[in-house]
Amino acid sequence: MTAAALDVPIDTDVIRQTIHEDGIIGCKGAFSRAWVEQLREDVEAAFAEAQSRENGSVGRGPNRYYVEIHPEALRGFVDLVDHPWVRATCEAILGPDYTIVEVGFDIPFEGAKNQPWHRDFPSPPETTEEGRLTSLAFNVTCVDTEKDMGPFEVAPGTHWDKGEEFNHGMFPLKKEYGRFEERAVRKYPQMGDISARSALTVHRGTKNESAKSRPVLVLGVDAPGAGNDEHHDLAVTRTYWESLPQRVRDHLSCPIVDELTPITQKHTIEGLVMGEA
Known part of the structure; x- marks a missing residue:
């Protein structure tokens, strides 16, 4: 474990129970502030590069963008995916043969609006019929989150909603918003914190004032067979692949190339483009 990855308590029973009940769990102080400052530098450099070309970023609402990147864009990629809490959480929920399928970032700027309540994709049969989660999304804030910065809002427990009446299996009808607002919890993570959630847990980004x-x-x-890799274009160069620890390689199933091609964003969620408006 590097100096960037700080020692934190790990209780896999608590991880399983919390994600099963709430659909989300947080880990305070998993990384040093210096590591997060470096992460922010890499994210801001990647965003500037993405904005310089067509389809380098995708809108997730007014003044809100998403960018998918290759692992090599992050100097701390190995620190992140090899953090003991991250590995323990993946194994506890997805099993030992989990696969990393996506690396990216979301940025709401000044003027970003409330997103509609949503989940990131329709609930799969493994969840609706078997009660099994097949994917996780980890979030690492690059800043200390304050109340007026448009914090992430989540409705705990809604990852088990079948979503049969959701538009496109992802967007609850507005007449149902009251149920999510009653459960809503706003998150204020600080630099060094990390969270893990089911992408099925209904959530939204809020207004950045x-x-x-x-x-x-x-x-x-992803758990084996989840299939979300079809929506992403992760790749690594041969030189980078050879530099990775074997236990990181074991969870990367992506093309190994001589030269990286900048990612053209394709994971568009149309219902988010206009925000609540």
Whole structure:
């Protein structure tokens, strides 16, 4: 474990129970602030590069963007995916043969609006019929989150909603919003914190009333057969692959290339483009 990855308590029974009941769990102080400052530098550099070309980023509502990147864009990629709490959470929920399928980041800027309540994709049969979760999304804030910065809002326990009446299996009808607002919890993570959630847990980004951006790194992980890799274009160069620890390679199933091609964003969620408006 590197100096960036700080020692934190790990109780896999608590992880399983909390994610089963709430659909989300947090880990305070998993990384040093210096490591997060470096992460923010890498995210901001990747965002500037993405904005310089067509389809380098995708809108997730007014003044809110998502960018998918390759692992090599992050100097701390190995620190993140090899953190003991991250590995323990993946194994507890997804099993030992989990696969990293997505690395990206979401940035709401000043003027970002409330997103509609949503989940990131329709609930699969493994969840609706078998009660089994097949994916996790880890979030790492790049800043200390304040109340006026458009914090992430989640409705705990809604990952088990079948969503049969949701538009496209993802968007609850507005007449149902009251149920989610009653459960809603706003999250205020600080630099060094990390969370893990089921992407099926109904959530939204809220209005950013500050003059600050709130960049958040996203790490997507699948259980075997979940199939979310079809929506992403993760790749690594041969040189980078050879530098990775074997236990990181074991969870990367992506093309190994001589030269990386910048990712053209394709994981668009149309219902988020206009925000609540």
